[in-house]
Amino acid sequence: MSTEQNNIRFSRRNFLRTSALASGGMLVGFNLFTACKPEAKPAVDIANLNFNDFNAFIKIADNGYVTIFSPNPEIGQGVKTAMPMIIAEELDVEWDKVHVAQAKYNKKEYKRQVAGGSQSIRFGWDALRQTGATTKQMLINAAAAKWGVDANTCKASKGIITNANGDTLGYGEVVSEAAALEVPEDVTLKKPSEYTIIGKDALNVDLDNIVTGKPLFGLDYKADGMVYASVLRPPAFGQKLESFDDAETKKVNGVTDVIKFGDKVAVIGSNTWAAMKGKKALKAVWSDDQNLESTVDHNKELIKILDGKEFDTRREDGNVKKAFAEADKVLERTYDSPFLPHNCMEPMNFYANVTAEKIHLVGPIQTPQWTAGRVAQLLKRKEEEIDLEMTRMGGGFGRRLYGDFALEAAEISNLAKKPVKVVFSREDDMTDGIYRPAIKYRIAASIKDGKLTGYHLKEAAINSNMYDLIPNFFPAGCIPNYKVSTKSYKSDITTGAWRAPYTNFLAFAEQTFFDELAEELKKDPVELRLELLQNVKDSTDEKIEYSGERMENTIKLAAEKSNWKEQKEGVFKGFAAYYSHNTHVAEVAEIEMKDGLPVVKKITAAVDCGILINPTGAINQIQGGVLDGIGHAMYGDLSFENGKPSHKNFDTYRLIRMNETPQVDVHFVKNELSPTGLGEPGLPPAGGAVANAIYKALKNRLYKQPFIKELSSKKSEVLS
Template sequence: MFPINVNGETHRAESSPDKPLLWVLRDELGLKGTKYGCGVGVCGACVVLIDGEPNHACMVPLARVGDRKVVTIEGLSADHPVVQAWIAEQVPQCGYCQPAQMLSAAALIERRRSPTDADIDAAMSGVLCRCGTYARIRRAVHAASARKPGAPKPLRLPELLSDLPPDAGAAPNQWVWINSAGTVTLMVNHSEMGQGALTALAALAAEELDVEIEQVRTVFAPADKRYENGYWGGAQFTGGSSSIRGEWARLRKAAAKTRLRLTEAAARRWGVDAGACRTESGCVVHAPSGRRLAYGELAEAAARLAVPRRAPLKQPDEFRYIGRPLPRLDIPAMCLGKTRYGIDIAVPGALVAVVARPPVFGGSVKRFDDKGARAVPGVRQVLAIASGVAVAADDFWSALRGREALRVEWDAGGHARLSSGRTERELTAALDRKGRVVKDRGDAPRALKRAQRVVESVYRTPYLAHVTIEPMNCVAHVRRDACDLWVGTQHQSDTQEVAARIAGLPKSRVRVHTQFLGGGFGRRLETDFAAEAVELSKALGVPVQVIWTRADDLQHDRYRPAHAMRVRASLDGNGRPAAWMMRIAGSEFALEGIEMPYAVPALREEHVEIESPLPTGYWRSVGASNNAFAIECFIDELANRAGRDPLEYRLALLAKAPRHAAVLRYAGERAGWGAPLKAGSGRGLAVYESFGSVVAQVVEVSIVQEAIRVERVVCAIDCGTVVLPDAVHAQLEGSIAFGLSAALKEQIRVASGRVQQASFEDYPILTLAEMPAVETYILESGAEPGGVGEPAVPVVAPALANAVFAATGRRLRRLPLRLGASQARRS
């Protein structure tokens, strides 16, 4: 037993001396604000303060803590300058890494009262943020260090629930409950992974209900066909930048109809005409007499009234919340370490399991020796499951040590000779095959054959991982007649269906309790990690939490596919494209998100689908992330061949695409397009439409000793009507960081059928020190809302590659971008 001082209190830890402090804090003391992200001291998610200095809790054995004082995020008071600054600057997106960011910031401002940007870079770059909140982190550190003593801003913690509470009250429909106190409980059918959906949907409901946003508490909806995605339909899931697009009309109409029923209930009680009544701040008011009734007094009666066929929606000039500055409801809890993610769920009696999976794709278990694993204290069971061999134990640390002691002989299967080079050769060969014609206007092949000036290039993109900072995890509890899952999922319907199949139960007996997600990016649309938890719980007869390690996460992902595109175009006498032909090779996820806005008389698009030997899935912006790179770089090549300015060249071809032209022109103006830059620097631009929105970016780079440094990114978006303006800016900032990381750093490498990377050391992502200055602008068009979480991602890589060309004269046609003989050629 070890005495340990945490947040000013002395505890007695009963763990073994070599157990990492991280798991003592989480498992024994219940301090879940300290997060697991990699387990090898690279991601920084587990940072705590020990005697005031940041330490990776995953790397500090309990025995080394001694009498030193440990502070976790729970030890920062609500009035701490860092907490106040983080909330004021609205820093978090998914929030998973933010406790570590805040503790690092607290230590920094304690030793340097006025830190410089260089100080911030040095102190904060060891904590990774996949959401890309770096610009806001920097602002918040400066704000915290400058905060004057005095009364802090009062902190309100809205109720954020994963299950419907018993005091919800009356339910006029499947979205809204109102209790006698007037509290509105809103059922949220989308997952919250940092995009601000929870707050935006609450704003839509509060707007049309005519209640104060402070009256609204939220509940994540159970898996139920009534809550299917309002944009895509067919299932309940969050993806494709659809949270607001799907519920913009549906949720507002439901709230407006509820408002009418409340008004009618009040009118009947008073014996007056409903037309003489109005609503405000959760009350119905009879204008002539001044009488008023709170919604809580009317909810029961209103729920019994017939649902009106129509309800007028508010007009933009009546909006109180839509399009107005509104802080996110979930950020205060994130900044106090109170948000519960899937990995934080603790079900009484649960075992924790890790799974040894075949290292080669398509491999299987031949046999295994579990004697060493079973000898590890805390290990309770070792068993084969569909995905490999599972070790179940009292806690994660014991299960992980048990897996390390496990001996498995694998059958490599048919992919033992798979490599990255082989995949590229297959994609290259596919470009020489005739593909399925998807678009065909004019006769591009004939025009190209007759043309005098033809430009041709091939662009390549690699496999990419999602690397959410919260690894995959799920808790399942299977009983004879029911199954419960606690999971951060993007796909409630598939999770329920898979669990029902494995548990042998009807779907109606499977309950999915959605938790906050520590990043999604499409990875949590999959159900592999949930399936493992259900299978293990059924086999062992107890609740089981499956947790993946970072190596598991990297080596068994559902990857963004690799792809190749060959583009050919002919130029007329004025240098404009007369014919354009593109042939795209890749798996299905790479053969979508293809948009060609430029006016070209003859256009042909062909797809050559090849089966991916690696499992692939949805990755933030999906195929647009592959294809925008090729299309927007190639149009830049044509401008260069025509001797034209890249901006003016594009604008001349966008006469029939006014939204593209508007954001492109605006981004160029704000970036100072055409203004001189210092030697070794360059600007590049790109514009692309995806998920109902159009984004343009201008990137400025400097080149020093063949290293690409991004100095500035200017981004403009037309996403139609905006619900939460600050959340839009946050998503653009984060998307730029995500896109830069992919463009400069990321690629999955395969050799002998195995992914070679195992941590953020060999699969690095962008750090705070590498984040450029970012400016974001919103051009509202009055259209219905478009997507926001993904459309800025595809634009980054081509704008960056075009900037590198402007600075060096070398054209990079392969991601990630590298300046070198094998990567670049002069154009």
């Protein structure tokens, strides 16, 4: 099955510019989404941010070397390597002659400069290929004109154009002439069988600089005259600053200024140590409002929602109430997840230099356009005055979508009249975050005559705004009477997207619930899922987002590669499958017991993400997502007491450790379908697979995360 279009037409208007460069060569700009998918919209609008389309550029030098500008932020998901690979494939140049550069933020010429939702490759696929193919055709047309032959008799490969007589010209020899030609509207794209770059392993383009310590990240950035800022923020969500005393702060060597802005205080220093030490010396008085929403017991509030009747219906098929009333049995379970911080390896940081002429911003940000617009609004300046440069990020996971740290830097620089770099400490990062919201799910299913007849999913969440993520995923369409209901509780605590938003926990809840249903129905867990998928394979319901056929193939591959039905003494297997960010993933976890606790030894993952761009990068993304999913499901826990986070640093906040990371084997379903996301889909099934394996070992169902905490609690209950 293939989605390829070999001959493709588009409007010349989508080529933003084609121009000769003063230094020789040409620069090509191409509007990536409006060219071939004007109706395309992101499947998930992360936190309702204004994500539009984006562009890409190629610069071809007269020596034949090619620079491909990567417009999207690089947070470790590999787009800075993969997106240029797609262009280079259709351009037909040798990959070792390609230089990749990070583009700056440019609202006029790049319209979807964002990293979020694992959408960059999916949305860029068609147009990235068109960019390369169209540029190649322009070069062929220029060579044909030079030879005085028909362009249809010429071909290009590895940066060399050849005519029917065997004459050759390098791209660099015709690039100036090509820059003056009209943009062709008809171009031919390669067939997958013709690929020489796509599908081949490529090292990350930043790898050498990363391992040799070259400055790439926001924390590496320095500028002449730059000072550092450490910010004192309210210790509890919802508190306000009443007063502060900076007498001791100003005695700290290296502290140069103390600036109040809003309910925050910035300590300016000549280095980060001085600024952070000065902040610790600040004496602040905060409002003591016991009626703050952040002091409420969130667990009780979420239970109230689940026990109540006021819900918003997101999807309803058939008659769930009737199915439950007529059932032989109704199984109902409640699942509970905590808040989670993002804990990026690189703490939040950003540089700003606000002058009368312009606002220069530099740093790690997932949403440069949205951030630039907010800075302009904050400082009452024109957005055209903002010059924003993106650095590589030491992790994002959704935290760097929001840009609050960039706004702080801009505001402080504006007040200090100096170039300022705001740097969070680890404590700042963990206590003033934008957290994964605490969520409870209640799932009920009806069984009649040995079959599933009804299914009702209820969600109660803190500050939820992503309801569109859950109604049309599995098992929508598989069960005749199906309903999804949601309700949110508002809190002062800032919450938002966290890697694989909402599905990161929902997958655990639903996939462990289906294992429990399989046991009730006396069916193999894998077989139950495959049976249910038969009901959706030929569905005409356009609202259903996943593919029954692709999910079935993925499940079968995972079962095959893991030897699902093979039993080994002391080894316990658990299965889970999930669709998110347009990708189907199935995982089998293998655990062993040690000192009464489960040890995850191996994960076998099967993935259908369409065509693989860079296999090495794809494997890395799935492995990283799996380990992240296991680590947080097993250990991740953050609560709030009187509006304050319960953990401030890694001495008390538990992460997965090196010796706890299992072997992760990754297998891909082979097809020629357009590629989908990989940065997030590996995470959601991991927790469910591990929980189902733990049940096999202990006959103990898990309904809460983190698992270690719940297992310890249940062990204590048994002992008492």
